[in-house]
Every structure is written in C-alpha cells, then in structure tokens.
Amino acid sequence: MYGSKPEPAGIVSVDREGVKTYHRAPMSVALPERLDASRMVQARRSFEGKLPIASFQRLRGSLAAVENGAKVEGEARYELEFGKDELGVAYLAVRVDADLPLTCQRTLEVYRQPVHVDQRLGLIGEESEEAALPPGYEPLLIPDGLVNPADVIEDELILALPVVPLKPGAPLDWHEGSEEETSEPNPFADLARLKKKR
Secondary structure, three states, X not given: OOOOOOOOOOEEEOOXXXXXXXXXXXOOOOOOOOEEHHHHHHHOOEEEEEEEHXXXXXXXXXXXXXXXXXXXXXXXXXXEEEEEOOOOOEEEEEEEEEEEEEEOOOOOXXXXXXXXXXXXXXEEOOHHHHHHOOOOOEEEEOOOOEEOHHHHHHHHHHHHOOOOOOOOOOOOOOOOOXXXXXXXXXXXXXXXXXXXXX
C-alpha cells in the first residue's frame, strides 16, 4: 500500500518518510513524551528516529555558542529498546549518534565532535535496587514507572561529552609559540647567567 517494507514487530519509527507506523502518523510526529516502562518492557517495544539537537535545553549549555541567535544545527539519531535479560532484569537499551558543536579548549575554534552512545540502563523503582543490577548496567531510577525518552537521550549525550573538548589536530603544547611565552622575559634568566659565570 505504501510501497515500502513493513516495520518489524515491536518497532516504532517516528520520523521516517514513507513508512507506515502503528498509528499512520506523519514524519514529523515526536517521540512520545512519557512511556509506561512496565508495558514497554512486556511488549519489548523499540523506537528509532531523530531529534534536533536544538531541542535539548540542558545539553545546549555545553555546546559552542551560537551567534546572532541562530539555532544549533544537526540531529541526534537514536534507537531505544525495552526488554528483559536472561536474569529477568528490565532494561532500556539506548543507542545515540550525534555530531555536537563544541569549542576546542586549546585553539578556541568551534568543531564538530562525533558522539556515540551505546548504553544499557537497568530500570529500577528505588535506589536500593541499584546494587542488584548486573555488571554493565547503569541505573535509571523511575519511581513512578514512567520514562521520558527524550530526557534519557539528552542525559546520555551529556554524559558522553568530553571533559576537555579538543579539536583533532590541535597542538599538544598549549604554550608553544604563544605571545605570552615570547613577550614576557623569564625573571630568573639573569640569575641563571650569573650562576654560569661562577
């Protein structure tokens, strides 16, 4: 009917053109704001699509400043998968790829930092349940049983940011060739010369 392959069972595409979704939504339909984690896990539901980087309000504070009020360009491509592992642990698998505009802390140039997230989050209702999570899981606390998927994606992108953004190819020595080093004389240079004469 639509001239395209049907989605696999349990997969919900929220923004791909020409694909028939579970409610025949248009391409611009947003990711659901809230999801019932228990129902999603039981149904082993999956979601995939793209979100504009400009929509992540908290993440924007760590990105390169945009001049003249222009919007942050680019999109984050995501895949979300709910399920249970062989131990019966409920999880949300999160995979995200994005190119984020950052400011290099050595050259002060804006560059695009590729960020890849591949994380499995253990769904817990209380903090005391964190200790029971298997190795390789990070806790996602959902006391009310509801998940905000866009917030989860944004959280993972924030955690994946480099502590000190550095543009590939930036000089390793911050002071090499700098005006500060060449213009200011060493106050101990005269003392060193006096020692050599002794």
